[in-house]
Amino acid sequence: MMTMRQKDSDKPGFCGIVLAGGRSTRMGTDKADLLIDGRTFLENQVRKLQYLGAGEILISGRSSSLPGTRSVPDLVPGLGPLGGLCSCFPTCGYASALVISVDVPLLSVSTLEELLRTHQRGGFDATILAHNGRIQPLIAVYETDTFPLLQELTESRRLAMRAYIERLRYQLFGFSGDPDELLNCNRPEDLARLRHKSNQ
Numbered sequence: 001m002m003t004m005r006q007k008d009s010d011k012p013g014f015c016g017i018v019l020a021g022g023r024s025t026r027m028g029t030d031k032a033d034l035l036i037d038g039r040t041f042l043e044n045q046v047r048k049l050q051y052l053g054a055g056e057i058l059i060s061g062r063s064s065s066l067p068g069t070r071s072v073p074d075l076v077p078g079l080g081p082l083g084g085l086c087s088c089f090p091t092c093g094y095a096s097a098l099v100i101s102v103d104v105p106l107l108s109v110s111t112l113e114e115l116l117r118t119h120q121r122g123g124f125d126a127t128i129l130a131h132n133g134r135i136q137p138l139i140a141v142y143e144t145d146t147f148p149l150l151q152e153l154t155e156s157r158r159l160a161m162r163a164y165i166e167r168l169r170y171q172l173f174g175f176s177g178d179p180d181e182l183l184n185c186n187r188p189e190d191l192a193r194l195r196h197k198s199n200q
Helices: 043-050 080-091 109-120 144-155 163-167 188-198
Strands: 017-020 056-060 069-072 094-102 126-131 135-144 170-174
Touching: 017 043, 043 094, 043 109, 056 080, 069 080, 069 188, 080 094, 080 135, 080 144, 094 109, 094 126, 094 188, 109 126, 109 135, 109 170, 135 144, 135 163, 144 163
Parallel strands: 017 056, 017 094, 056 069, 126 170
Antiparallel strands: 094 135, 126 135
């Protein structure tokens, strides 16, 4: 059984996690390696976390040679985002983790900064971005001491993010910015649209 890395509750800051372990079946190629504005999707997300001052940056589910990052392989492959978080949380030395998926490249630093600030006011296991009534659990800040719950869910193969969230004390961060920031890139036509938006 995996144990949690010792956290320092007085240690300021947060861990950044980029979920990059998806199979990219609809895209036909690894989404982390796609280019937008001259950078890969993965590099794009890492730079945002660096700008925000993440104390460490974990890349979930794939290898990375980007400076200042550490790759965290899935302990058990094929468990989706929940499995990625379950693999990352024990290795993180911070109490909080700002989590973003690799396939939302237009997500702005200012949105992430506000999300993080909202969570840092305290009192919740998670702060999750929501827009027009839809929550976005892969754009969120989670307390990493929720790892035992993740472990319980993955061991029982309850892999929906909803199963995790519904057992947390969470708050929603109401996103009211440009909805294009939240565009996912799943298909080649999505990539064309995102590149067009980024050039506007």
